[in-house]
Amino acid sequence: MFSAPExxxxxxxxxxxxxxxxxxxxxxxxxxxxYARVDTPMLEPYAPSHPRAEQxxxxxxxxxxxxxxxxxxxxxxSAMVETYFSQEKxxxxxxxxxxLLLAIKNPDLARTREFTQxxxxxxxxSNARADAELIHLAxxxxxxxxxxxxxxxxxxxxxxxxxxxxEIPKSQQNSLADAIDRxxxxxxxxxxxxxxxxxxxxxxxxxxxxxxGGVDILAxxxxxxxxxxxxxxxxxxxAVLAEFEDDSELLIDLGMARRLSYYTGITxxxxxxxxxxxxxxxxxxxxxxxxxxxxxxxxxxxxxSALPQKGARTVAEVITLEDIPARALRNAGxxxxxxxxxxxxxxxxxxxxxxxxxxxxxxxxxxxxxxTVPAEYLRLLEAQDG
Amino acid sequence: MDKLxxxxxxxxxxxxxxxxxxxxGLKLSLSEDDRALTHDxxxxxxxxxxxxxxxxxxxxxxxxxxxxxxxxxxxSGKTIYEPVDLNISHCxxxxxxxxxxxxxxxxxxxxxxxxxxxxxxxxxSSAEVIKLSGNVELACLTGLADAVVxxxxxxxxxxxxxxxxxEVIFYSSARFVVNxxxxxxxxxxxxxxxxxxxxxxxxx
Numbered sequence: 001m002f003s004a005p006e007x008x009x010x011x012x013x014x015x016x017x018x019x020x021x022x023x024x025x026x027x028x029x030x031x032x033x034x035y036a037r038v039d040t041p042m043l044e045p046y047a048p049s050h051p052r053a054e055q056x057x058x059x060x061x062x063x064x065x066x067x068x069x070x071x072x073x074x075x076x077x078s079a080m081v082e083t084y085f086s087q088e089k090x091x092x093x094x095x096x097x098x099x100l101l102l103a104i105k106n107p108d109l110a111r112t113r114e115f116t117q118x119x120x121x122x123x124x125x126s127n128a129r130a131d132a133e134l135i136h137l138a139x140x141x142x143x144x145x146x147x148x149x150x151x152x153x154x155x156x157x158x159x160x161x162x163x164x165x166x167e168i169p170k171s172q173q174n175s176l177a178d179a180i181d182r183x184x185x186x187x188x189x190x191x192x193x194x195x196x197x198x199x200x201x202x203x204x205x206x207x208x209x210x211x212x213g214g215v216d217i218l219a220x221x222x223x224x225x226x227x228x229x230x231x232x233x234x235x236x237x238x239a240v241l242a243e244f245e246d247d248s249e250l251l252i253d254l255g256m257a258r259r260l261s262y263y264t265g266i267t268x269x270x271x272x273x274x275x276x277x278x279x280x281x282x283x284x285x286x287x288x289x290x291x292x293x294x295x296x297x298x299x300x301x302x303x304x305s306a307l308p309q310k311g312a313r314t315v316a317e318v319i320t321l322e323d324i325p326a327r328a329l330r331n332a333g334x335x336x337x338x339x340x341x342x343x344x345x346x347x348x349x350x351x352x353x354x355x356x357x358x359x360x361x362x363x364x365x366x367x368x369x370x371x372t373v374p375a376e377y378l379r380l381l382e383a384q385d386g
Numbered sequence: 387m388d389k390l391x392x393x394x395x396x397x398x399x400x401x402x403x404x405x406x407x408x409x410x411g412l413k414l415s416l417s418e419d420d421r422a423l424t425h426d427x428x429x430x431x432x433x434x435x436x437x438x439x440x441x442x443x444x445x446x447x448x449x450x451x452x453x454x455x456x457x458x459x460x461x462s463g464k465t466i467y468e469p470v471d472l473n474i475s476h477c478x479x480x481x482x483x484x485x486x487x488x489x490x491x492x493x494x495x496x497x498x499x500x501x502x503x504x505x506x507x508x509x510x511s512s513a514e515v516i517k518l519s520g521n522v523e524l525a526c527l528t529g530l531a532d533a534v535v536x537x538x539x540x541x542x543x544x545x546x547x548x549x550x551x552x553e554v555i556f557y558s559s560a561r562f563v564v565n566x567x568x569x570x571x572x573x574x575x576x577x578x579x580x581x582x583x584x585x586x587x588x589x590x
Contacts, residue, residue: 108442109442109446110445110446150570150571152570181465182465182466182467182468183468183469183569184467184468184469184561185470185471186468186470186471186561209469212569212570212573213573213577251570253570271567271570271571275447275567276445276446276447276450276565276567276568277445277446277447277566278567
């Protein structure tokens with residue numbers, strides 16, 4: 001018997017439709033802000049320098065080249081920009097939506113091997129206004145699907161500057177950043193004591209995992225930070241906040257310290273109440289793939305699991321023996337199934353068994369169960385007659 | 387107010403955890419029925435589970451926070467916050483071999499295959515990892531493997547079976563772990579709890 005490879009699955013009705021509707025909603029939002037839709041090849045030349053080189057699926061091409069399956073949109077888009085837009089001087093806005101594949105070990109609920117991602121990139125500009133646009137759109141994305149957003153900002157550049165000031169050797173920075181990012185006080189403390197740090201740097205590095213909360217946390221951080229290079233990173237967050245009329249629902253976490261060599265500026269995540277994982281994440285990665293660029297990505301599967309389960313229909317609402325009148329209902333988006341028999345009693349029996357609510361025949365629209373026909377449906381049919 | 391949902395491992399650690407959390411000011415009640423999987427008090431719900439499942443519940447946010455050994459957390463590879471070393475359930479993860487064994491390691495058995503694989507990579511060994519479910523020392527005694535990676539608390543089992551700890555891979559103790567979204571969205575409850583637990587852990 002066929003079984004889908006681990007970490008992949010078939011998308012069945014009604015989920016497939018719900019997914020398409022979500023994607024469309026978000027794409028329209030991004031269209032309205034001028035983010036141009038683009039697509040990139042599913043097959044890419046394998047490059048060991050690709051940020052997900054190790055995790056990507058590889059296959060050999062017929063002429064002995066190695067290909068990998070798309071594992072990241074941002075890298076793909078940067079290749080596109082380099083190839084087709086290298087002469088462009090003005091900022092560029094792009095959006096994407098599609099499948100990604102990762103050859104990860106032990107896929108689970110939180111990490112599947114095939115997933116759908118949507119996202120934005122704002123390329124060729126680096127300022128607080130651009131950062132704020134993305135954060136605003138991150139918030140709007142969550143609202144567009146009917147959830148309440150709580151967006152959290154950080155600036156990994158802050159931790160990086162502190163490392164540089166403290167002259168932490170490059171080889172130790174990863175484990176230190178990891179402890180900060182996991183808010184692992186015990187490990188952080190034991191690592192920090194292995195360096196002989198000036199008291200003020202020790203104090204701020206030890207405190208940084210706990211510098212999270214509302215926007216007032218920035219004032220607290222500034223008290224611990226006399227160094228202009230480090231204060232500049234905090235001031236960039238303030239400049240972004242200043243772009244918002246109401247910044248009270250934004251959250252700050254200065255202990256965000258993942259992928260320090262990639263994210264060079266503001267990073268952000270969006271949460272919603274009663275859901276344990278971020279719905280989207282992104283940030284500024286100037287210099288990593290392109291001179292100036294920032295963006296965010298949304299995992300469609302995660303977004304779906306955050307949404308309350310709605311009872312989407314799995315069978316038609318109306319079954320019809322008449323093709324022409326059915327058009328009026330279909331044009332209004334009502335699911336009308338065409339009967340595959342012309343015998344009325346046979347059609348009725350079938351429809352009742354399936355749970356279809358109404359029958360459209362020569363006699364007009366009639367209920368099959370105890371639900372009466374909505375007046376709106378009758379009006380649609382009448383309007384067509386007239 | 388929303389209940390705070392805590393994932394706690396069943397067994398000996400459960401009672402220690404409940405004592406500690408009560409000391410930290412949470413009002414908890416374990417029901418008399420020891421088959422109960424959930425225990426509710428006014429503002430806390432406790433979920434009782436196998437320790438290896440705690441990181442999964444917390445990562446997905448089904449539980450807001452939990453208590454789990456650093457050993458289990460490292461094995462799980464999950465990215466969750468671990469703001470407090472609770473300073474209880476101390477043990478060490480060690481490489482264990484028959485006394486005097488010097489032969490190159492070809493097969494290493496463990497209940498912790500990911501931790502073992504990481505360790506072998508670090509020391510540059512190409513030995514194969516065999517995942518077992520319990521009594522892993524038996525693998526050494528029977529020749530199934532020529533080393534095992536396992537938790538050592540006192541070392542008495544090792545002595546009784548003529549085995550020795552060759553290397554300590556890391557020291558472990560129980561951690562208070564927190565879901566990433568919960569820490570931010572339920573900060574009003576979790577922040578003070580974390581602060582109190584830190585104070586208690588350092589005092590003990």
